[in-house]
Amino acid sequence: MPWSPALKSSLRSGLHLERTVNEPLQVLRGMLGVGIVLFGALWLGRPSLATSAALGAFIAGTATYQRSFRPRPILALYAAAGLAASSFVGYLASPWPPLFVLVLALWAFAAGLAWVLGQTAGVVASTTVSVMLIIVTLPENVAQAAEHAGYVAAGGLVQATLAAVWPGRRWAARRDALADAYASLADYARRLRHDPFAAFDPDPLMNARRAAALSPAQARRRPAELAGMRSYAERIRPVLAAMADPRVGADEEGPQRDRARELMGAAAEMLDAVARSIRTGRPAAVPERTYRALTVPKSGPVLEGAGRQAALKLIGLLAEAADAVDAVDRGDPVGGGAAAPGHLPRPSLRQLLPALLHALRRHWDWSSPVLRHAVRLAVVAALGEILGRSLPVSHGYWAPMTAVMVIRPDFSQTYTRGVARVAGTVLGVAVTTAIILATHPSVWICAALAVLSIGGAYLLMRSGYAAMSTCITGYVVFLLAMDGTGITSTVADRVLLTLLGGLIALAAYAVFPTWQTVRLPDRLAAYVEAGGAYAAAAVDAYAEPSAKGPAVVREALLGYRQTRSELGTASDQAAVEPVRHRGLGTAQLADARAAMAALGRAVMLMEAHLPAADAQPVPGAARFAAGLREQTARAARQIRAGGPVDLGPVRAQYEEWARELPAEDSDPASASPGALLHRDAGLLAEALEGLSGALADQ
The missing domain is CATH 1.20.58 (Methane Monooxygenase Hydroxylase; Chain G, domain 1)
Structure with missing residues (x-):
């Protein structure tokens, strides 16, 4: 489409809000982690140390909300460790602006390359770069820089500990992924009743496979109802299609088609029951009529030839899947005492390094969207920092911080996030400033307001980037206000620098794009x-x-x-x-x-x-x-x-x-x-x- 409609579409998408929120109890866990480190650091030391600790807790907490099947505590520790290292290295270079710009560009380039490991790694790495720009301004000497890095790591450790001892619904993501696969099969069976050539969406099964990758320790603790169930879903998929297709299965019309529709309706009910049982960990009732429909009738319409073979296979596979779930509900060993089904191995960090090197070599090509994104990220971070230092404004880091948080490997996300980030930042600065000017809060009240702001960010993370950006901006401003940082004199500067950073990111993508077209x-x-x-x-x-x-x-x-x-x-x-x-x-x-x-x-x-x-x-x-x-x-x-x-x-x-x-x-x-x-x-x-x-x- 032309540029004008594309920009209008990005504007609408960026400001669109979804009625989707995270689980309140998990949001409370994230707020508690931030509150512990923030108030604890305030009690133990200076407000600037509390700011570093709170930013570390924020990044670590954000990592636990990413769509990843890796353990949440591990994600929190990785994120906090990356932020602690980047902030310390950044401070060492900060006395010499040219050197700091070079270090910032190299760190941003490495963060861009992190996308070879997936979206979660890329998002977390980019966030550590943007927050580093704030933290390097807080210490006054190397000893303090090390102290700040330690507080950042402590914030991540607290979030990781909370994620370990308060995991919420255990194995929830893996249960949901496997249940979604069975629910998608049930939907497929229903659609085949009316359209024997209905398309099958393999995405839920692909996601279930990703969820099935476990470490050896996880495999030992895996709930029995999650062991081996994915294979049944994969085997049921082609049998449903074979029975429904009139070219190789049941006749297009007539008694055989009626029998096929009856079987597919019963299969859908059985698959839905298995999905509910997996999702909740409790037995799900199956109507008696479903069991009757899945028996081979003594009289009446029956399938013949290949259609009959498919029907018998389907009945057998559904019975095996239902029996596997029922065995767990009764406390019986799965498979009648047979050895537990194997699992897909999840590589450890040490095992991941060779895969990372291979991925980097594969993407070390000018046509690779990951390499081009890494170059763009490095350029916008360096250019934003240079412009922020050159302009007669305070808090110049808001320009590179915005640019780094906005830019993504594809056009749609970059421009959508750019619009949302600018709108959210302007609104967040305005609301936060109004509150501070009206109430003149103390350090402790600012800390409490910061915790509430980050709670809003965690809650609205899936509602839209504009809403989340508003809360994150409020969080950062409240943290900076704890040590007496001026508000009234910097509101316009922050808005101007945010606009500048967003413009840099959008211009960088327009000048050096990676068009998927x-x-x-x-x-x-x-x-x-x-x-x-x-x-x-x-x-x-x-x-x-x-x-x-x-x-x-x-x-x-x-x-x-x-x-x-x-x-x-x-x-x-x-x-x-x-x-x-x-x-x-x-x-x-x-x-x-x-x-x-x-x-x-x-x-x-x-x-x-x-x-x-x-x-x-x-x-x-x-x-x-x-x-x-x-x-x-x-x-x-x-x-x-x-x-x-x-x-x-x-x-x-x-x-x-x-x-x-x-x-x-x-x-x-x-x-x-x-x-x-x-x-x-x-x-x-x-x-x-x-x-x-x-x-x-x-």
Whole structure:
């Protein structure tokens, strides 16, 4: 879209408020942590030390609210340690302005690179840079700088301790992630009743997988109802699709379709009950009619062929999932005393270092959005600091602080946060100043008001950045007012510097952007190549049946889901960018994504009937799988080069393979592995033809 509509959209998004708040008890925990260190530091030392301690507690508390499955105490300690180190190093360089600007730029660059570890690491690292700018102004010598760093670390330690002893609903995030996966399956089953080709959203299952990564200590304490349940959800997914699809499952209309709808309705009720049980840790009642619907009827409409196979698998998997939850409710060992299911290992900090180095090497490329963000962050931090020092105003650090907090790796968040940050800061300064001028609060009252302000920030963290910025601004101003810092003489300065910092961040992104729009062909190419690998892995499982086949298909599925998610994120971000890609149009991208969704559905049908390890190989399947890999990889190269895509050879190879099939596998009514694979492979070839049509004129 053009710049004007893009800026208007950013303005509306930045000032929009959501009716979503954090849990009050968890907010109270964060306020308590800040209050302990703030009032404790005031009682023990100077107001400036209390300010450092409170800022450390604020950063550590904020880290515990990030969307991460790592332990909250660990996040708090990491954040406080980073802030303590940055503030001490920053103070050592502060007597020499050029050196301090250089150190600030390098620290900001490192904080920008932290995005290779994910959004949580990137947000926390950026916050430590912005708060460092305040803390380095408080000490008067090196000894005091070390003391301030110690108080910052103490603030983080208090928040970490509170997060450990007052965790709230234990395992809540992991319970919710797994329950959401089952709830999404229930929703999928309901949608399949009315639309047998309904799309499946894998995001809840991807999030459940991320939540399943545990440390060895966590694995030993994991609630039994969270062990092994994700695998049932993954296995139920393709069976639902296979039973609903009229091309391979129940007839489109008639008694078989009625029976399929009855089964899918019962499956939805059963999956919802499992989701409620996982979320609450208590048994959830299942209506008796649901159990009756999931039994094989002695008379009446029944499914036949592949549809019957899918129905029997679905009934068995639902029974296993329900029995696993019921066993926990009764206190029985899961799996009848069998060994506890394994878990995905969560790397420790030491194990994370090699992965971090690998990620940095992968992103050490000028086209990487992370590297470009790190450069932008370093430049805006240094430029903001230079301008803040040059202007005849007090508290010049508000300019770089705002710039660092505003800028993000993508256009939408940067401009939305810029608008919200400026609006929130102006409102926060105005309200805070009015309160101070009207009441002339003492040091202790300022501290109490600061605690209330940070409580508001924690509570409104998910309501919108403008609301949170208002509270954070009030928190900072109340802290600075404790040591007698002037208010009336600096209100205009703070507002001016905030506007300047926001302008620097917005201008930096406009001058040195990372447009997702121009990256869409590369994202789509990766999606197509991963889809081809996923399809080929499924076909190979029929060509060479083995015990490892499902695991290989699963690994390919994860790659396919990841590239799908990356394309979806890039497409959403590109939709609000003020640029347009000349080669790949919006309609083409939408059609290509629809074709790839059809491909994923075809492979999901193959997954529903993967042969056993001792099954006979399907003749010709290996050759067809190799052709799939070759043709989709070639299509990916053409997409990146901007050339036309032709996947016609896949159809030709499929038809040649069909002529060689044995008589049993050629029968449409047969439920043999070869017949099922051939039928699903035809849907796969059809989906790739749709992809060729969508990208023929790229």
